[in-house]
Amino acid sequence: MHQEDKKRTKGGSWLTRGLGAMLLMMGPALALAQEAAEAAPVPNKGDTAWMMVCTLLVIMMAVPGLALFYGGMVRAKNMLSISMQVFVTFSLLTVLWVVYGYSLAFNGTGQWIGDFSRFLLSGITADSNAATFSEGVVIPEYVFVAFQATFAAITTALAVGGFAERTKFSAVLVFAVIWFTFSYLPIARMVWFTEGFLFKAGALDYAGGTVVHINAGIAGLVGALMVGKRTGYGTVAMPPHNVPYVMIGAALLWVGWFGFNVGSGLEANNGAGLVFLNTFVCTAAAVSAWTFGEWIFRGKPTMLGAASGAVAGLVAITPSCGVLSPGGAIILGLVVGLICLWAVAGLKKSLGYDDSLDVFGVHAVGGIVGALSCAILGHPSLGGVGAFESIGPQLVIQAEGVLITIVWSAVVTAIAFLLIKVTIGLRPSEEAEREGLDTNEHGERAYES
Amino acid sequence: MHQEDKKRTKGGSWLTRGLGAMLLMMGPALALAQEAAEAAPVPNKGDTAWMMVCTLLVIMMAVPGLALFYGGMVRAKNMLSISMQVFVTFSLLTVLWVVYGYSLAFNGTGQWIGDFSRFLLSGITADSNAATFSEGVVIPEYVFVAFQATFAAITTALAVGGFAERTKFSAVLVFAVIWFTFSYLPIARMVWFTEGFLFKAGALDYAGGTVVHINAGIAGLVGALMVGKRTGYGTVAMPPHNVPYVMIGAALLWVGWFGFNVGSGLEANNGAGLVFLNTFVCTAAAVSAWTFGEWIFRGKPTMLGAASGAVAGLVAITPSCGVLSPGGAIILGLVVGLICLWAVAGLKKSLGYDDSLDVFGVHAVGGIVGALSCAILGHPSLGGVGAFESIGPQLVIQAEGVLITIVWSAVVTAIAFLLIKVTIGLRPSEEAEREGLDTNEHGERAYES
Amino acid sequence: MHQEDKKRTKGGSWLTRGLGAMLLMMGPALALAQEAAEAAPVPNKGDTAWMMVCTLLVIMMAVPGLALFYGGMVRAKNMLSISMQVFVTFSLLTVLWVVYGYSLAFNGTGQWIGDFSRFLLSGITADSNAATFSEGVVIPEYVFVAFQATFAAITTALAVGGFAERTKFSAVLVFAVIWFTFSYLPIARMVWFTEGFLFKAGALDYAGGTVVHINAGIAGLVGALMVGKRTGYGTVAMPPHNVPYVMIGAALLWVGWFGFNVGSGLEANNGAGLVFLNTFVCTAAAVSAWTFGEWIFRGKPTMLGAASGAVAGLVAITPSCGVLSPGGAIILGLVVGLICLWAVAGLKKSLGYDDSLDVFGVHAVGGIVGALSCAILGHPSLGGVGAFESIGPQLVIQAEGVLITIVWSAVVTAIAFLLIKVTIGLRPSEEAEREGLDTNEHGERAYES
Amino acid sequence: MKMITAIIRPWKLDDLQMAVARLGVQGITVTEVTGYGRQRGHSEHYRGSEYQVEFVPKLRVEIVLDEASSEAVVEAISNVCRTGKTGDGKIFLAPVGEAVRIRTRESGAAAA
Amino acid sequence: MKMITAIIRPWKLDDLQMAVARLGVQGITVTEVTGYGRQRGHSEHYRGSEYQVEFVPKLRVEIVLDEASSEAVVEAISNVCRTGKTGDGKIFLAPVGEAVRIRTRESGAAAA
């Protein structure tokens, strides 16, 4: 597999990179210390600098970005609750990633999961390097470990938006650990590791449309269903308590997402430029689409809508940022802006679930649109730079990846919540929920005057 | 022209870079794919990484930076209105930049405006590179496109501060599209394209003192005059509703501005170090000057003042960051801090216009101070590194650039607002304005408790 | 000394880098223009890009990071007061750093302090380079000047948290100038300059555990004692007025701290990867430790606690980020999270001082834990990569560095506050303090509705 | 006419509103307040510091209505707002001399 | 003495203040409140969710004054605060037994 990849990228034309990136995504895992020692490639400092920047951008996406994006949307009495869920989940999983996550996801030979041979990163030193998608180009392995840690940690933090405002902090943390271990790690391996089922099938997912967004979106939805609706949902108004926070959060997500998407290429090269521009312009188009869509269909364009549009665009371009042309990215942005608007308005209403922060409507739906768009807008006949032959078969492969992720994530989430329900319990008392999780779960209030 | 430039930079001494940067600013436009193919220079990964960082820094300046800086200064009832104006203007123009802006500004041979040959970036691929100011040094053209997109988009968003709190959202968007097309694009071309009138005249503008700040500042002022004062202006108190937001916004502008200024050099080289330090220390000096100025002249040093001082310093160093010594940058900061304080206090009061967020007093006035400072503090006799012969003649050239920008921007803005007035109208009803644009234009409230 | 260092790093094994980094920290000061001219090494653009990123990250730590972290913890009536103290102190000292600070800290031959030969950076041009810790590797000196400026400026801003909410703005600024000149500059020189007492002693301090955190923490404590308690302290509740700001601030400190720590290595190389990962995971572990610690010992896990834990972890890893393994960093994070929790709860209560924002409990205590950890967890027998022989003697050296910093900083702070007390006075009237410093010192209110 | 002023727990507002609406109350004015009462005495931690929290968030609900209905409304409010724990709040009744509906200039009971 | 309590639209405060100042009113106390009344019933969207908004932002304006001037003031307030659309608000009048100016200890009408 690795061989074939090398051949491909050697072909030289950047056009092949779209697919190459996908297929090679697990390359780093093969860059064992010995191997590095043989060929002894030295990391380019521009790549190293860029990958460190990308890593801290993804950290900024989570804290404070996601905490604010989510926090602004809940009621004031739950502001600290959701912030804590994001902040502590992110921190805890970063530790677990270093302890066993990296080893299970990117080491060993299993096709579903790795082994514990790099427990606590044993065997890795500052001299270790990880391969990139270009032959002979490496980056420090510690940087790769840190970069991947942020993906694992933010994905799980995303999911908690589905059952926000009504779940016990302890339940959220237990869910996070279980889901990270049994859903994130295997799916990351399936999609990004050479022996993974989806990897072998040729599914395209540049920066995590399936692994991150569909995965988290489904967990959010299933969690929302299992935890049940917020008390008063449907009868009591639950407006966002601080829309400026939502705006700040969305903006920081936008800025940070360049680390997420461009960093997934592992190099600061010409291909990075395309990914960068696509991430920029697809988001801008989705903001515009949601804004005008709301204006036309609901009467007024809202800030909450524009912010949601930004996230929808970012989600959709995540899997496809390496295979679309900037023109294709604009089209994708316009389309996904409208589809996600429909998902959180029409679809959600008709199905009646209480996905508090629309993790499903934005991340799962946007992720599906993005994953499928790879096969369509990514095709050279539509201006794309994808290296697959024809649209139809690739669309089937993409759909397969989407479906497997949906099922896997749903099952793991359901089991996790069942276990929590029968052990420590999922929800605080109704009184505590109505009074607010901030005071009841955390003994704090967000604002004092 | 290009030849001559090359000779100059070949001279080798960094001292010539100040002017070189200005004269060569349009270099990238010449780096057509064919040319790149001939010489086949490969982008340095450090440059590519840096330019991507710079681009995302400018995005962060706009959202959330500018949205917060402006948003904190309006009344609570208009917080989302101004945020939306910044957020959506920025997004929409990013899309338009990719669709036709880049082609019109940096392509073709016209001296006022380009052509549509790169409509939707046709002809550019991930392999295309753009030239920098150093011979044989290139960066990925997609990165250059993204970097320049942020300039176009943030400039227009800056202008809306002049007529905030009283203009319809639809009017703002229509203005943005017209002004971007007929004022930003031609002025960017005039100043930064080799055939542009101001470029030929030798005007120094490292990162956009004329193109960005004077341009936007004049548009803000003319807009303020044409839209008319806010209802109650002068009788009702209109204090900033959230000064911490102003502080956060100013701070993010400061951080992001390094991308703006240093990125304009297109390389992570030694010259970048000077631009970086100048941007840092001029701003710090302007903060100090405004703070102490207020303390002395108005009794108390305010946070709003310190934040305004930061922006004034950043604006002033924008055109001159490449030709001043750090000592000169400190002097410029001290001077501009006091001048802009006077402009938003004394000048504004005596002229009586209602430039809501002082786009004129800070951006136009600060931009003029900065543009002129190039010719004075930039001269080697005053420690500068500018490559011009003597202060007097250069001052005339600088003044010429300033004047042309003022007139051009004013005319385009006036026409745009006239057109809007007679078609869709400029202002909401007085009742809607008094109740607040958030609920009336956007159907939202910023804060709920 | 320099010779010996070179030998060490030449040894090639990255294992020696831990100590090497410390000993060589002052290397840049030796890179005089002439020397650079001889060998004529050219900065690597990846390094230059990275160091500019690191510098702006530290700026972002201060404004808005620290301003928000501190601002959220004070009462609403003092929000602008503390923001101004951070914003203006940071700006003023940046200017003073360029005027005389850099010259005094990194120039001349004195072992306690430098000279004025680089007053206003005279003699430095854009072509000047500063040496790094690797032979033949340099970065633009202007970038080095800017990077170091941020350290000086943020350190002093940190200290003001100790006596927040009760000190006159003028007193704070005078303190800042005195303390920067007589405490920060000499200690920076002692620890980081080849002739400095602590440098010679072999004390390990990768990124400023002593120079920055213990130094500032002690100044905060001594200031708190000399200024006296806040009126009503102990009887009136003084809850943080905006915990989300504390969260945002802590998150931006986390993100920015990568610039602080990794940037201290001056290169984007493999060693940077270790420092990066350590900074990430130690912080994540400290967040977890404080959260669970509070949960167990005080009943509920708070957002304020998680945010404090993040800062405690960041402080502790600062001196030791270059010598610990990621596993060691996790242990350090767990330990420091619990120790600082005890310091701000148990210790503070029993001693009864009013260190408003726990500069002592978090920065001094965390800094001491971190400084000592170098000698323990940094030892190869415990997985570390420190280049010292055995734990015991190194622990003594570390303790020596800690003690000297404590005494020096305490004495300078005490003298500074005494001088201010007998001249312009330290505190506003009790009435002004109770009404709030925002209106009384700055004529502003943070929030209007 | 009477003005009923009820100081209640914030999260009881929805219940209160539904209960009084059922009794025909057409207008309510709500203010965020902080209250000091017997409920005080619990302590909060901010990092290390432990404070006695004297003032806790409450809502003040005001309803102007004719005397006839006031008793039933007071009864309804105290029913839905009772949890039995300290801090449930108080209801005060005070006389109102006149009421005017701004929109229509109606006055008296028609305006309440 | 009387206390006038007016519940008005927030953006009418400036008009109200100028109108009553012209009638010699020297003191006003203003509170941000939310009101439930006939104006309810419009719905707001948050992303997809559509909610009935029950409580809308209002200001409560309190003025203590001698009985003689109260009628004119009520008249003035209802004039400037009327838009004719539902939600204009109400004015309540209640008796005040005593008023004390803290600064001077003056009491009675002198303190209002």
Place this chain on the structure above:
Amino acid sequence: MKMITAIIRPWKLDDLQMAVARLGVQGITVTEVTGYGRQRGHSEHYRGSEYQVEFVPKLRVEIVLDEASSEAVVEAISNVCRTGKTGDGKIFLAPVGEAVRIRTRESGAAAA
């Protein structure tokens, strides 16, 4: 019973609370308000703009208590809240017909 409504400077609340607690007052309700009075007239600057500040932040403190103690409490409040400068505030006394403690249904003086 009486309701004492005191409009005071925000930073005087702690003093007030301690003073009235000493007199046996068991309950207080506090609202953030803005007040217009003689204190107006100082101007504030926002960047260049200079505005007359008409409304300044105050607290409204409400205490319901039996008539007997009201005089002493008014006295105590005006003592601790006086600075002698304009803006010290006012105290109003109004009759309260009934008081109910929601938790226990106690009413009358027992509920105040």
